[in-house]
Amino acid sequence: MTLHKGKTEIPSAREVFTDATTDNSAEAPVPVTLLTGFLGSGKTTLLSRLVRDQSMARAAIIINEFGEIGIDQLLVTKPKEDMVVLSNGCLCCAVRGELADTLALMWRERASANVPPFDKVVIETSGLADPTSIMLTVTSDEDISRRYVLDGVLTVVDSVQSLAQMDEHPEAVRQIIVADRILLTKNDIAEDGIVKKLCRRIARLNPMATLHNVEHGKIEPQLLFNVHPDGRTDSPEKVAEWLRLEEGEKACGHPYECDCHSDHDHHGRDSHAGCGHDHRHFGAAHSHDIQSYSMFYEGPVTPDGLQVWMDAIARLRGPDMLRIKGLINVEGLPVVIQAVQHLFHPPVELKEWPDNERRSRFVFITRGIGRDEIEATFSALSLHSGKDTGFMLDPQGYERFAKAMTAAL
Ligand SMILES: Nc1nc2c(ncn2[C@@H]2O[C@H](COP(=O)(O)OP(=O)(O)OP(=O)(O)O)[C@@H](O)[C@H]2O)c(=O)[nH]1
Incomplete structure (x- = not known):
């Protein structure tokens, strides 16, 4: 249809x-x-x-x-x-x-x-x-x-x-x-x-x-x-x-570790009356400060570069990276990446490109991290590992990258 x-x-x-x-x-x-x-x-x-x-x-x-x-x-x-x-x-x-x-x-x-x-x-x-x-x-x-x-x-x-x-x-x-x-x-x-x-x-x-x-x-x-x-x-x-x-749930923050809950009926309308906590009210449907944006990246992406980029993003700003989805052009192959905060799921290579677009594309949902800040980290995507170190990265190159990354984020 x-x-x-x-x-x-x-x-x-x-x-x-x-x-x-x-x-x-x-x-x-x-x-x-x-x-x-x-x-x-x-x-x-x-x-x-x-x-x-x-x-x-x-x-x-x-x-x-x-x-x-x-x-x-x-x-x-x-x-x-x-x-x-x-x-x-x-x-x-x-x-x-x-x-x-x-x-x-x-x-x-x-x-x-x-x-x-x-x-x-x-x-x-x-x-x-x-x-x-x-x-x-x-x-x-x-x-x-x-x-x-x-x-x-x-x-x-x-x-x-x-x-x-x-x-x-x-x-x-x-x-x-x-x-x-x-x-x-x-x-x-x-x-x-x-x-x-x-x-x-x-x-x-x-x-x-x-x-x-x-x-x-x-x-x-x-x-x-x-x-x-x-x-x-x-x-x-x-x-x-x-x-x-x-x-009621939100008012006590951690309802099931909270003593005051032991004798509460969570389905009663005034179940929290008298529990001594401040009751917050949610008028808005969404949490504040959440941004969503999509980005294309035309530069080359290497397997090592992608790995380093994912590791660094997860380590440095994991809690604020609410969601990342990407379809990445890794040396010509279509690779899907998925992350939820600090957890990057293993990248998955697709059998074929789903459409004619060959630029890498990303969707980010972040808390307080802007598009520019992300853009500044993209140079990491083309990093190569050191020649004699197998899958290890060239240490000096990594150091330079880590500094740039920390500054950007
Ligand atoms: N280990 C593991 N990973 C899972 C499981 N279910 C889903 N995933 C992974 O979790 C990631 C996110 O899954 P999606 O199905 O895209 O999640 P979604 O709810 O559609 O995400 P949004 O569109 O952002 O709301 C992917 O990398 C999945 O492979 C599971 O049971 N076990």
């Missing part, structure tokens, strides 16, 4: 549904699955595997990426014409209207047989999405909720990083609170103690959700569907209630 996302090409939901030929709302509504989870938790990995399964043959997928250059759609092995990529901002706020418009257009195109007759929709949110507003679009928008029902919310949770992410980012907590199912990823590289602690915290935040381990995206496709066959109903009041739960 080819749906262009340029604003001029997508009519508004209202325009679509006032057109009599599209008003086939007597048809059964299409179930929508919301796949959410914080930055780098493993949503695209999961979706990439899933789309190869026969049960997804009649699914339409909407991917929302935070960042100007969409990289995920290059990595999901779904035929491109079956995807709608919204890459001009966060689905939940800046382009909330656009989600409704996109769903409306998909409905119309299906009704006119311009696209394959999909019978379900999966929306992969951006990692910084507040899922509650997306859920409200599906369940409460007058036009959309007559044609679509919310089947379920699945939240992908990274076992290594998410305890820290929950402490710092309200979005990560919201994503867990609203989940029907929690998909725990990266247990293979997480310490046992951390996973147990995480499971306890999740159970306190959302005891109704079921937990499932997902390693490298391996999942039974059925897990995604038929969660609420008649549609999950999320009223604005219910969403407001979740937000109150989140305030």
Whole structure:
């Protein structure tokens, strides 16, 4: 299905549904699955595997990426014409209207047989999405909720990083609170103690959700569907209630090590009354000071240079590098890099270039690190190892680089 996302090409939901030929709302509504989870938790990995399964043959997928250059759609092995990529901002706020418009257009195109007759929709949110507003679009928008029902919310949770992410980012907590199912990823590289602690915290935040381990995206496709066959109903009041739960969670900072929690009911509205902590309120959906930008790099990239660059970035500024994705031209080969804070996942070489672009491209989501600062580090990407030192770098060259890097960052 080819749906262009340029604003001029997508009519508004209202325009679509006032057109009599599209008003086939007597048809059964299409179930929508919301796949959410914080930055780098493993949503695209999961979706990439899933789309190869026969049960997804009649699914339409909407991917929302935070960042100007969409990289995920290059990595999901779904035929491109079956995807709608919204890459001009966060689905939940800046382009909330656009989600409704996109769903409306998909409905119309299906009704006119311009696209394959999909019978379900999966929306992969951006990692910084507040899922509650997306859920409200599906369940409460007058036009959309007559044609679509919310089947379920699945939240992908990274076992290594998410305890820290929950402490710092309200979005990560919201994503867990609203989940029907929690998909725990990266247990293979997480310490046992951390996973147990995480499971306890999740159970306190959302005891109704079921937990499932997902390693490298391996999942039974059925897990995604038929969660609420008649549609999950999320009223604005219910969403407001979740937000109150989140305030309670955030107010105490570390709820499960916090003594005051032992006799709290986290699902009561005033569960924190009298606990003696300052209760902070979150009006904004996103953490402050977060920037997202995309960059191209035309210079040469060597395997050693890439390794050094990744090591240095992780070591020097890991906590503020919320997410890095890149498709890098390493001596002519397409190599995907992925990082979540200090954790760089092993680079993966693609079998072929996904398009005609040959410049290296990056998407960064950072806290307080600007584009210029990153640009100043790119010279490291072309470093060569010392001739007689095998894979070791020339020590003097490295020293020069490390100084430049520290100054830049
Ligand atoms: N070790 C390990 N790595 C994983 C697992 N699942 C995903 N990853 C890696 O985690 C990195 C991020 O995965 P993505 O699927 O891109 O994460 P995402 O949630 O789509 O990221 P955003 O688009 O930034 O929100 C990739 O390098 C994956 O290979 C897992 O179960 N174990």
